[in-house]
Amino acid sequence: MLDLFTPRFRKEKLHNHFRLISADPDYAKAQPIIQNWATGLLDRRGESQKFINEFQTTFNSSMWELYLNRALIDLGCSVDFSKSAPDFFVRGPGNYEFNIEAVVSDQPPTAKQQKTFNEQDFKTRGALKLAGKIRDKLDLYRGSNGKKHPYSSMSHVRDRPFVIAIAPFDSDLSLTQNNELINMVLLGLTPPVLEGPDLGKQDKMTSLRKPSGAQVDMGVFTNDSFKEISAVFFSTLGTFGKAVVESKIDRLVRATRYRVIDKDRIAPGSELWQVGTHRFQFAALNYLLTQRRESEHQIGGADMLIQHSSFHRETHLDGLQVYFNPYAEVPFDPKFPWPVEIALNYYDVESGEHIQAHPDGALVSRQVYEITPAYIRLLLGRYGFIR
Template sequence: MDLFEPRLPETKLHDAFRLIRSDPGYGKVLPVIQNWATGLLDRKGESQKFIKEFQSTFNSSMWELYLNRAMSDLECNVDYSKSAPDFVVRGPGNYEFNIEAVISDQPPTTVQQKSFSEQDFKVRGALKLVGKIRDKLNLYRGFNGKKHPYSSLSHVRGRPFVIAVAPFDSNISLLQNNELINLALFGMAPPELVGPYCGKQGKIGSLLTPSGSPVEMGIFTNDSFKEISAVFFSTVGTFGKAVVESQIERLVRSTRYRMMDKDKVEPGSMLWQLGTHRFQFTNLTYLTTLRWEGGNQIGGADRLIQHSSVHRETHLDGLQVYFNPYAEIPFDRDFAWPQEVALNYFDVENGEHIQAHPDGALVSRQVYDPSPYSLQFLLESNGFLVR
């Protein structure tokens, strides 16, 4: 079934759906997305509903399409005969678990604020993530008299329950890296980027809603969400992933996690010097390095601006997994994760976030038209040009 054959009146089609269908420049992207749907559209009675949701709401369906292809890359099979939760999964060694997908989306009538407050953006984003995770937990537990909660289903009972969440709650939500999910799940404040405490992270126990009500952060630091075994998270499992995989011409800005033992860093290495440094390699390749010390390691991030012809990214790049240490049914620690997947644990005894991230793990990525205007914007916003 063709995802891109309109099933709704023009007025009900999502702006993004209309754009990618009408722009010939996206011609190579459409078959990539269609391929992501393999198997997903075979569900009896569900395929038409899914296509209509894809065409009318777009973001939530794109996230499910991304996850569907990700299951294949994780060498997992999905039982499409089950309509709920979203993915009934059998992995290597017949390991079975369930995934419920959700996004923190914005209502269609939302008007973006003209003035931007980074603090308001972060508070609102973290509150949205916790709220959406709680909504799905309520589906599992049974809420407001729901007759068949997920926990009552035979293919769910006794198996890990995973919530896969992605942020789409504002026009810039995909720029949040992993800071807000770290706050929501482990109560970790964003790291200090300058000064003597560069790289250090504080802790935040709660945030206030606009009405003044406190909402708990760090929901995986106690047993209040014990039914959730793990959370899958990504800011790059989006339409931009399909654009990159199609290899159409674009400018790409990406951020990658970096970590190296000090004794493995080549003496005098320019790329591992502490602080913030900028490099230009070609007319379309720019790198900003952020580095700080932490014990016997140097950590930080690389921010790259480059042409899509040299940008490299797998489908699983950017996928992060957060394990709940209080889970009633823990996710198997011996699951064979591909090397590009970033794993996150919480040390209950020491109250610490343990990041088992591969050096070079993708944290965020955005794509731009390959125009002089876009390049100028990217160079200015990343400190290579001064207005």
């Protein structure tokens, strides 16, 4: 297999993340993991050299394709790389065929991070970028703007589900957004209220305003305006951090997992399902904060974990979310055998509700830090383990 990591360009042309992975001995263990993700992907005729060049110079979009390629293998799928477009012509279990076009919302190479952080601006900007990238790929499918060979005209695309796989890389903080911004774009839902009597409540929204003043539609899966898209795959976790935790490099991992259980399945006296906020330390560098709230039949909430990477468990598919378009011309097969860790999202046309089929333990977010006293103090302080 062609080697992703032998530098092909002068140092100043290499992407910062690629430079770090290829030069820092700490990350040597992550290289064979990422190389393994490329299985089959580098066999595409005429495309492999271009792919490696982009991986080394622009990085993020290639990293996302590498993540997806491995995810498809774990889903029990194969990819026919004789088709040059869209990015993945997939054959799943039972010979079920569909196409995936991959895209990231990236920042231009010259982008400067703003010195002051405004959460509302960050969310608006991030949602507009996601919406713009999804629209661009829909235009490729439709053949808008005079494109000569739209995806819809290709025989292997016609009458098969068309999926857009998108990940946000548009700012240094874009991977902290969980699924809030994609929920704005696809389902027209504002971020949930985080405290007070309206805890968890989400309002509806129909559009966001660009800096130019133009309005951009939100909630594109709540009507038939994007009916050519069967589903969207989304993750903030299909990143270099995934390769770091898969390689078990010595790192500090901060992760959040969604938790839910039927009350009749809770063992009597279970400390981990106590309602409210509780903190546990199981070992050196193995901390858990539980947040639990009660509904009629269930206890739900979240686990926040701060752990040495040797304690952290994460599959390649952890963090992958799928959104189904109820208005799709070619719906994605509802009987597709999804592995347990994947979070599925539906929109109920009758009730206008977002239906989250998220498994107990679904990985919501994860960041990786060097193990330094400063990071340990920062994380333990943030979650109330030290004052």
